[in-house]
Amino acid sequence: MAEAPPTLGALPELDPVIHAQARLRVMTTLSAIAAGDKLAFPRLQELLDMTPGNLSAHVRRLEDAGYVTVEKSYRGRTPVSWVSITRRGRRAFEAYHEALRAYLG
Amino acid sequence: MTTDNRDAGELTLTPAESLALIENTLRETRRALGFSDWLFYFVWGVAWAVAFTATHLARASDSAPLAGLSDVGVGLLWIGCIAAAVVATGVVVARTSHGMAGTTVRIGRRLALAWAAAFAAAGPLVGLLDLEDHEIGAFFVFVVALLYVGQGAAFLDDLQLGVGVWLLALDVVALAAGPEWFNLVLAVLGAGALVTAAAVARRTQQRVLPSDG
Numbered sequence: 001m002a003e004a005p006p007t008l009g010a011l012p013e014l015d016p017v018i019h020a021q022a023r024l025r026v027m028t029t030l031s032a033i034a035a036g037d038k039l040a041f042p043r044l045q046e047l048l049d050m051t052p053g054n055l056s057a058h059v060r061r062l063e064d065a066g067y068v069t070v071e072k073s074y075r076g077r078t079p080v081s082w083v084s085i086t087r088r089g090r091r092a093f094e095a096y097h098e099a100l101r102a103y104l105g
Numbered sequence: 106m107t108t109d110n111r112d113a114g115e116l117t118l119t120p121a122e123s124l125a126l127i128e129n130t131l132r133e134t135r136r137a138l139g140f141s142d143w144l145f146y147f148v149w150g151v152a153w154a155v156a157f158t159a160t161h162l163a164r165a166s167d168s169a170p171l172a173g174l175s176d177v178g179v180g181l182l183w184i185g186c187i188a189a190a191v192v193a194t195g196v197v198v199a200r201t202s203h204g205m206a207g208t209t210v211r212i213g214r215r216l217a218l219a220w221a222a223a224f225a226a227a228g229p230l231v232g233l234l235d236l237e238d239h240e241i242g243a244f245f246v247f248v249v250a251l252l253y254v255g256q257g258a259a260f261l262d263d264l265q266l267g268v269g270v271w272l273l274a275l276d277v278v279a280l281a282a283g284p285e286w287f288n289l290v291l292a293v294l295g296a297g298a299l300v301t302a303a304a305v306a307r308r309t310q311q312r313v314l315p316s317d318g
Contacts, residue, residue: 028130036208043204
């Protein structure tokens with residue numbers, strides 16, 4: 001007789017800002033760098049293989065939620081946007097990750 | 106099963122898919138941005154092995170295989186090995202840290218400055234101290250060992266701390282062994298320690314970043 005699949009509990013309430021594929025990838029990438037570090041927008045784009053417009057829209061949504069910050073500076077005459085995860089964003093991501101692990105056992 | 110809420114960017118996943126996505130993304134990001142400590146140890150281990158072995162073969166005795174190599178030749182060999190290792194180190198750092206700023210990059214710059222300052226000062230010091238060839242080698246190994254010990258202690262890196270302590274002890278042993286053996290001891294047990302550290306660091310990295318599939 002086939003073994004019954006494990007019974008999962010109720011699906012936890014997952015943060016809707018993070019629980020979208022593109023933003024989850026952004027948050028995961030930014031959570032992997034050390035606190036106090038930031039990534040240039042083109043580098044983040046390269047790591048995630050996303051178009052500038054798509055990444056920009058998702059970063060803006062995360063910024064509105066207070067999960068990431070975007071700092072603009074200049075390298076010579078070239079403008080550079082630096083993206084980093086905030087303390088609030090890191091806590092939200094860890095809570096989201098923990099909720100998934102707890103749910104899936 | 107995935108659910109497309111609004112558009113491709115808003116694609117939401119099942120909990121299992123989300124967890125798998127997090128794990129894959131973490132692994133890929135760490136692989137792309139993580140410093141490969143093992144490469145540093147390996148590159149410097151090879152540089153030490155070549156330079157100390159050649160110096161031993163040139164200076165151990167009058168009948169040594171490279172006994173005809175002049176002081177300038179030995180000096181150029183050392184400069185070549187160190188330059189190659191510095192360039193390799195720089196390439197690895199540049200590849201992993203491009204497009205990154207903040208605390209880690211600032212720490213890296215200060216560490217590079219610390220190493221450069223230590224060696225810039227060590228050069229004139231050995232000149233002023235009027236040391237024998239093998240004593241000059243011991244002085245530089247001492248500087249390297251202290252930098253490893255300091256970094257290992259500051260970053261809670263037991264491997265780096267262990268390498269530093271080993272090199273400190275080995276430096277004393279090699280110096281006590283005398284000028285005929287000094288370079289050979291460091292070629293085998295000094296370079297060997299760095300290559301062993303590379304293997305340990307590589308294994309640790311593979312445990313943290315298991316290969317796909």
